[in-house]
Amino acid sequence: MTVNQAATLETPGSASPPALREYPSKLFVETTTRCNLNCFMCVKQTQRGGLAEGDLSMQTFEAMEEAFPTLDALILNGIGEPLLHPKLEEFIRRAKRLMPAQGWVGFQSNGALLSKARALALVEEGLDRISLSMDAVSADTFRKVREGGELAGIDAALQALSEAGEKSGRADLQVGVEFVLMADNLHELPAALAWAAKRGVTFAIVSHLLPYDERHAQQAVYDTCSDAALELFETWKKRAEAEGVDLLRYFRVLWTYAKSPQEKQIVKLVEAMKAEADQKGIYLDLRKLFAIDHRRREAVSAVFEEARRVAQETGLDLRLPEVVPKEDRRCDFVEDGGAFVSWDGGVHPCYFLWHRYNCFANGWEQFVRPKEFGNLRDKGILDVWKGKDFAAFRQSVLGYDHSHCSSCSVAPCDYVQTEAFEQDCHVKAQPCGSCLWCKGLFQCLR
Numbered sequence: 001m002t003v004n005q006a007a008t009l010e011t012p013g014s015a016s017p018p019a020l021r022e023y024p025s026k027l028f029v030e031t032t033t034r035c036n037l038n039c040f041m042c043v044k045q046t047q048r049g050g051l052a053e054g055d056l057s058m059q060t061f062e063a064m065e066e067a068f069p070t071l072d073a074l075i076l077n078g079i080g081e082p083l084l085h086p087k088l089e090e091f092i093r094r095a096k097r098l099m100p101a102q103g104w105v106g107f108q109s110n111g112a113l114l115s116k117a118r119a120l121a122l123v124e125e126g127l128d129r130i131s132l133s134m135d136a137v138s139a140d141t142f143r144k145v146r147e148g149g150e151l152a153g154i155d156a157a158l159q160a161l162s163e164a165g166e167k168s169g170r171a172d173l174q175v176g177v178e179f180v181l182m183a184d185n186l187h188e189l190p191a192a193l194a195w196a197a198k199r200g201v202t203f204a205i206v207s208h209l210l211p212y213d214e215r216h217a218q219q220a221v222y223d224t225c226s227d228a229a230l231e232l233f234e235t236w237k238k239r240a241e242a243e244g245v246d247l248l249r250y251f252r253v254l255w256t257y258a259k260s261p262q263e264k265q266i267v268k269l270v271e272a273m274k275a276e277a278d279q280k281g282i283y284l285d286l287r288k289l290f291a292i293d294h295r296r297r298e299a300v301s302a303v304f305e306e307a308r309r310v311a312q313e314t315g316l317d318l319r320l321p322e323v324v325p326k327e328d329r330r331c332d333f334v335e336d337g338g339a340f341v342s343w344d345g346g347v348h349p350c351y352f353l354w355h356r357y358n359c360f361a362n363g364w365e366q367f368v369r370p371k372e373f374g375n376l377r378d379k380g381i382l383d384v385w386k387g388k389d390f391a392a393f394r395q396s397v398l399g400y401d402h403s404h405c406s407s408c409s410v411a412p413c414d415y416v417q418t419e420a421f422e423q424d425c426h427v428k429a430q431p432c433g434s435c436l437w438c439k440g441l442f443q444c445l446r
Contacts, residue, residue: 017335017337017398018335018336018337019334019335019336019337019394019395019397019398020394020395021337022382022385022386023067023070023337023382023385024067024071024337024338024339024381024385025070025071025072025073025336025337025338026071026072026073026074026075026336026337026338026339026446027064027067027071027073027074027075027338027339027340027341027381028075028077028078028338028339028340028341028351028446029056029061029064029074029075029076029077029078029091029340029341030056030077030078030079030080030340030341030342030343030354031055031056031076031077031078031080031082031085031088031091031107031343032054032055032056032078032080032081032082032084032085032343033051033052033053033054033078033079033080033343034053034054034055034080034081034084035079035080035081035084035110036081036084036110036112036113036148037081037110037112037146037147037148037149038147038148039110039133039145039146039147039149040145040147040216041145041180041182041209041210041211041212041216042079042212043079043210043212043355043357044079045212045213046212046213046357046358046359051079051355051356051357052344054343054344055084055085055343056085056091056343058087058090059377060341060343060344060345060376060377061091061094063345063376063377063379063380063381064341064376064380064381065094065095065098066380066381066382067381067382067385068095068098068099068103069098069099069100070100071095071099071100071103072102072103072104072336072337073103073104073105073106073446074095074099074103074104074105074106075105075106075107075108075445075446076088076091076092076105076106076107077107077108077109077445078340078342078343078354079354079355080343081109081110081112081113082107082108082109083109083113083114083118084113088107088122089121089122089125090125092105092122092125092126092127093125093126095126096125096126104128104129105126105127105128105129106127106128106129106130106131106174106445107127107129107130107131107445108130108131108132108133108178108444108445109130109131109132109133109157110132110133110146110149110153111132111133111149111153111154111156111157111158112148112149112150112153112157114132114156114157114160114161115160116160116163116164118160119157119160119161119163119164120160120163120164120167120168122164123161123164123165123168123170123173124164124168127173128172128173128174129173129174129175129176129445130161130173130174130175130176131175131176131177131178131203131205131445132154132157132158132175132176132177132178133146133149133177133178133180134151134154134177134178134179134192134196135179135180135182135185135192136151136185136188136192137151137188137191137192137195138151138188139151139152141184141185141188142154144184145180145182145184145185154177155199158175158196158199158200158201159199161173161175161200162175162199162200174202174203175200175201175202175203176201176202176203176204176205176317176445177192177193177196177201177204177205178204178205178206178207178444178445179192179193179204179205179206179207180207180208180209181206181207181208181209181221181300181321182209182219182220182221183218183219183220183221184219186221186299186300186303187303189206189303189306189307190303190306190307190309190310193307193310193311193314193316193318194310194314196316197310197314197315197316198314201316202315202316202317203316203317203318203319204311204316204317204318204319205319205443205444205445206307206318206319206320206321206443207321207441207442207443207444208220208221208222208321208441208442209221210359210361210436210442211359211360211361212357212358212359212360213358213360214360214365216360217360217363221296221299221300222300222321222322222323222324222325222441223288223292223293223297223324223325224285224288224325224362224363224406224407224436225285225288225289225292225324225325225406225407226282226283226324226325226326226327226404226406226407226439227322227324227325227326227327228280228282228327228328229277229282229283229284229285229289229327229407230289230292230324232273232276232277232280232282232284233273233284233289236269236270236272236273236276239269240265240266240269243265243269244262245262245265245266245269246266247266247269247270247273247290248290249263249266250266250267250270250286250290251286251287251290253266253267254267270286274286282327282407283327283404283407283408283409284407284409285407285408285409285411286409287409288363288407297323297324300323301323304320304323307320308320319443321440321441321442321443322439322440322441325406325407325436325439325440325441326439326440327404327407329400329438329439330438330440331350331397331432331435331437331438332437332438332446333349333350333351333437333446334349334350334394334397334398335398336446338350338446339381339384339385339390340354341376341381342354342355344375344377345375345376345377346370346372346374346375346376347372347373347374347375347376347381347384347385347390348370348371348372348373349371349373349390349393349394349397350435350437351437351442351444352368352431352432352435352437353368353369353370353371353431354370355368355370356368356369356370361406361434361436361441362405362406362411362412362434362436364411364412364417365412365417366412366416366417366434367417367418367419367421368431369419369420369421371393371430373387373389373390373393374387374390393430396428396429396430397430397432401426401428402424402426402428402430402432402433403415403416403424403425403426403428403433403434404433405424405433405434406434406436406439411434413425416431416433416434
């Protein structure tokens, strides 16, 4: 959809898409940046991030309340542990009093602080959904991934939530788990889902790892070449095999002066493949394509298939990420009308641009800086949402005319490999081209 097409959607008498309405449909609110664990996959571990510690004030929360009557969802978490905020129950109670009947309130948690008394208080105040971080089903792997946490703590938290639901008569309470995929825990996913389902979990969110340093980038089990690029490459690879040549020899023969007929055919086929990619608007990074670990990709696909089988047998609502990035992008945060509020009142467009951090999501170090459109210390959420800059940002995202950095053969270039991003190679002022959330790799409660 182009920007002009998106703009025409908001016409009199027709329902506007959430991104173009006069109010946000979802609010992601960071209650605190403090946490009781020290997980290596957390953005708090990023080098040179400079993330300040703090808690959401009641005054900042009140500046959002004008949006509650039209909210579909209020998600009360950011980079910290929500249960550390002493007013979490009050936030839930105030929100439920103002939100429409079909609106829901939820948050993600590591579960370590979820006692029976706390679980009952949260549910009685109106908590609708909660997702507990569970990245392993073996105690040793769990300790390795969640430093300071124990699998037994998840077991106790699930029991506390089950009892709270029964005592409060809240059969509608939805309890889920979130599993972050890594090389060290991939094989445990199906068993973890079965374990959770036996303990009353009704949904599961699975996400790939967003690496925050080069060492942990090796734990990622996804490739950055898109599904469309891989499909095109496989088609041409089979065509080459039928002609008796191996495309994977391309870089070995490309600069050979006196090429044999077979070597000339390899170069010819690759050039034809590149021409088709250009015609179809598919980005190709040949070096990445030729270096793909097909066995790893097949292993991930096999684990996902087994996970689907477990979900079907147990009735678990399972949300799996893509095995490889999608060429066709969709930003769920913008499309669903989301706004992200930091503990200090800053309003942002998405998880990707919520905080300052460095990451290796695309295989190279990227400096990500927050995009803030206003602060609730100065104005209400609706004024920020309807502000010219925020509205223009959302319309630009809906056009999906940003660069494809993960599939680009010249990335990282000077446009994105900078401390102060200004524009991408498509002359877009949003760094969305290097975001893998919109390509289906990273997921969250939303």
